Amino acid sequence: xxxxxxxxxxxxxxxxxxxxxxxxxxxxxxxxxxxxxxxxxxxxxxxxxxxxxxxxxxxxxxxxxxxxxxxxxxxxxxxxxxxxxxxxxxxxxxxxxxxxxxxxxxxxxxxxxxxxxxxxxxxxxxxxxxxxxxxxxxxxxxxxxxxxxx
Numbered sequence: 001x002x003x004x005x006x007x008x009x010x011x012x013x014x015x016x017x018x019x020x021x022x023x024x025x026x027x028x029x030x031x032x033x034x035x036x037x038x039x040x041x042x043x044x045x046x047x048x049x050x051x052x053x054x055x056x057x058x059x060x061x062x063x064x065x066x067x068x069x070x071x072x073x074x075x076x077x078x079x080x081x082x083x084x085x086x087x088x089x090x091x092x093x094x095x096x097x098x099x100x101x102x103x104x105x106x107x108x109x110x111x112x113x114x115x116x117x118x119x120x121x122x123x124x125x126x127x128x129x130x131x132x133x134x135x136x137x138x139x140x141x142x143x144x145x146x147x148x149x150x
Contacts, residue, residue, distance in 0.1 A: 002085075003053075003055075004049050004051050004090060004091065004094050005051075005052070009046070014048050014060050018075055018077070042075075045074060045075070046064070047063045047098055048061070048062040048075075049091050049094050049098070051087050059079060059082060059087040063095050063098060070105070070106040071095075073107055076111075105148065107149055108145065108147075109144065110133075110143070110145075111143055111145070112143065113142070113143055130145060
């Protein structure tokens, strides 16, 4: 059974998954990862969802304010053991619902060119590629997406 828990970036399970995420991204991008690492700080993240399957830590994601009408999706990750089980979709949809509750109209996100699974997930859930925003504007390994929340 899938359970989603709302929490914040101080949650131990979230921090554990973020460590795995950072290790995986480092493995995919090597030295290129240094360009985006500074943009993944956890101190501004107050809205986190941690997913569990039958009580086991399965995945996570977060939102943070980008501007008055836009939430940025951050730190999406599914433990390799649970990939393909719908965790990422459930977490992303829960984050979007939470963003709507918080008054946001849009969500944006950044992922990398070497993450086809993430690109497929976001495209499949209605995200459209946009020019790289903010701190990602000059980052060649980044792809950015946006979705109107309804």
